[in-house]
Amino acid sequence: MELYKQGAESKIYSTIYLDRKAIVKERFSKQYRNKLLDQTLRKERTKAESKAILKCKQGGIVTPAIYSLDLNDCKITMEKINGQTINDYLINMRNKKDDNAKLTSILMNIGGIVGKMHSIGVFHGDLTTSNILKMEDDTLALIDFGLSHFNPSIEDKAVDIYVLERAFTSTHSYFTHFFAAILDGYKNAYKSNVQAVIDQYQNVRARGRKREMIG
Amino acid sequence: MVISIGFEGSANKLGIGIVKDGEVLSNCRRTYITPPGEGFLPRETAQHHQNNIISLLEETLKTAGIQPNQINIVCFTKGPGIGAPLVSVAAVARTVAQLWNKPLIPVNHCIAHIEMGRLITGSDNPTVLYVSGGNTQVIAYSGNRYRIFGETIDIAVGNCLDRFARVLKLSNDPSPGYNIEQLAKNGSKYHKLPYVVKGMDVSFSGILSYIEEKAPLLLSSGEYTPEDLCFSLQETLFAMLIETTERAMSHCQSKEVLIVGGVGCNERLQEMMKIMCDERGATLYATDERFCIDNGVMIAHTGALMHKSGYKAQWEETFCTQRFRTDEVEVTWR
Numbered sequence A: 001m002e003l004y005k006q007g008a009e010s011k012i013y014s015t016i017y018l019d020r021k022a023i024v025k026e027r028f029s030k031q032y033r034n035k036l037l038d039q040t041l042r043k044e045r046t047k048a049e050s051k052a053i054l055k056c057k058q059g060g061i062v063t064p065a066i067y068s069l070d071l072n073d074c075k076i077t078m079e080k081i082n083g084q085t086i087n088d089y090l091i092n093m094r095n096k097k098d099d100n101a102k103l104t105s106i107l108m109n110i111g112g113i114v115g116k117m118h119s120i121g122v123f124h125g126d127l128t129t130s131n132i133l134k135m136e137d138d139t140l141a142l143i144d145f146g147l148s149h150f151n152p153s154i155e156d157k158a159v160d161i162y163v164l165e166r167a168f169t170s171t172h173s174y175f176t177h178f179f180a181a182i183l184d185g186y187k188n189a190y191k192s193n194v195q196a197v198i199d200q201y202q203n204v205r206a207r208g209r210k211r212e213m214i215g
Numbered sequence B: 001m002v003i004s005i006g007f008e009g010s011a012n013k014l015g016i017g018i019v020k021d022g023e024v025l026s027n028c029r030r031t032y033i034t035p036p037g038e039g040f041l042p043r044e045t046a047q048h049h050q051n052n053i054i055s056l057l058e059e060t061l062k063t064a065g066i067q068p069n070q071i072n073i074v075c076f077t078k079g080p081g082i083g084a085p086l087v088s089v090a091a092v093a094r095t096v097a098q099l100w101n102k103p104l105i106p107v108n109h110c111i112a113h114i115e116m117g118r119l120i121t122g123s124d125n126p127t128v129l130y131v132s133g134g135n136t137q138v139i140a141y142s143g144n145r146y147r148i149f150g151e152t153i154d155i156a157v158g159n160c161l162d163r164f165a166r167v168l169k170l171s172n173d174p175s176p177g178y179n180i181e182q183l184a185k186n187g188s189k190y191h192k193l194p195y196v197v198k199g200m201d202v203s204f205s206g207i208l209s210y211i212e213e214k215a216p217l218l219l220s221s222g223e224y225t226p227e228d229l230c231f232s233l234q235e236t237l238f239a240m241l242i243e244t245t246e247r248a249m250s251h252c253q254s255k256e257v258l259i260v261g262g263v264g265c266n267e268r269l270q271e272m273m274k275i276m277c278d279e280r281g282a283t284l285y286a287t288d289e290r291f292c293i294d295n296g297v298m299i300a301h302t303g304a305l306m307h308k309s310g311y312k313a314q315w316e317e318t319f320c321t322q323r324f325r326t327d328e329v330e331v332t333w334r
């Protein structure tokens, strides 16, 4: 198998599964950490990821189809999504500042897919722009659910939005003012009491600002 | 040519250093050490700094072989830090700046750690892990700011280690963290502790209360030794730090890591980071205790960078602030 990408916790290999383009995501053993800890984390996360991918798919969110699961080696074989990460997309967009309407609509859709995910009771846990893929026809897919869990609290939902905001402002500072579009999309998609989530998100942000920092 | 003197005293270390265009001429430090089981309090720490600062200033000038009239700028830590010690040190910096008639430059402590790390290691654009008694942040540079990618949502990693050292009544000399590190070297039995990573953020307070509560029984039953618990705590905390650093690197496609801050001189942390870097073809940059631990040179060096980029402080700006976030500062020198 050919190495396709190296993420933070996994190696992604390209492969073919029953004539379909697929990837194998292997949470390989990290030599830096204690063996016991390493095994627990890799297993838990592989499990969490496959469960959340399924639940999202059932809820109408585009996620890669899971072809097979190997909990012993912490490997998931899944559909290869044909597209680019939002991270790469935004980096490319930086030099084409003319297409603001298009950009705004994609950001609204990002907010939309996150709102939908929260509505069906999934917390992502690592919602960065690297973990959202955009296909040729602008359909968005969510990936990388290793830190996810079900039945998120208001706080969890707020944290997802906050993580996304920080990934956004720290890597794409030139688009910081566009983050509002993501929030708008979220508000449209998240049906029940969205204000509570937004309020909590403001609290989580303020917490960061106010934290005591001692040299 | 710019000769810069820097004053640092935001926590229990008092440091003064002199730097000439990136060349360290002197780097002197005195640490306020409390008895085993006790942390340092603001008033006593400020008193320590006040008692030592004049003789430390003399020592710093003498070591560098520099007369006050050769100095071009006076720099001091504006924050973040503990109010009373910060103000004590700033007052002296202000006084000498007026006495010697030199520009006074207020410096952000966290940025100073980063700039000193970059200077000493020669790393260009690293992902930074900043770990100390008061801070835990994963930082990446983008759009003229050091952006906080991930951070602790409660206490700092150094604080977590220090407080556990107090539970074990370890000596605070030279630092509680150092003594935990030494014990951990002889530990081998891993006790599973909570592991709390949320996206790029980490949380340590739950781990601390868990181990504080369990430690007495685990030790008295003879099931675990203090060495084992130090080992387990370090392995868990550091794994969380390496993991979030790696996430940030992966997201930013970064190939360099720089560790700064007092916990950064922990050899086990450096070793773990090195393994992670090797696994992904990245380079690790780290420094030793002279520059990792709070010091005056880093303030002097960063102030000099600001000065050379044309920065001039209004006298009213030269106050201290306990809260001063890394991403508030516009970086004009990179």
Ligand SMILES: Nc1ncnc2c1ncn2[C@@H]1O[C@H](COP(=O)(O)OP(=O)(O)OP(=O)(O)O)[C@@H](O)[C@H]1O
Pocket (backbone or CB within 6 Å): A005, A006, A007, A008, A009, A010, A011, A012, A023, A025, A064, A078, A079, A080, A081, A082, A083, A085, A126, A130, A131, A143, A144, A145, A146, B247, B250, B251
């Ligand atoms: N199903 C997929 N189809 C296409 N590309 C994928 C797929 N899954 C992952 N990738 C690519 O591989 C990269 C890493 O995958 P993923 O985020 O799942 O791994 P990770 O190790 O958990 O990453 P992270 O660095 O975010 O922790 C993604 O950013 C994406 O570019």
Ligand SMILES: [Mg+2]
Pocket (backbone or CB within 6 Å): A007, A008, A130, A131, A144
């Ligand atoms: Mg990912």
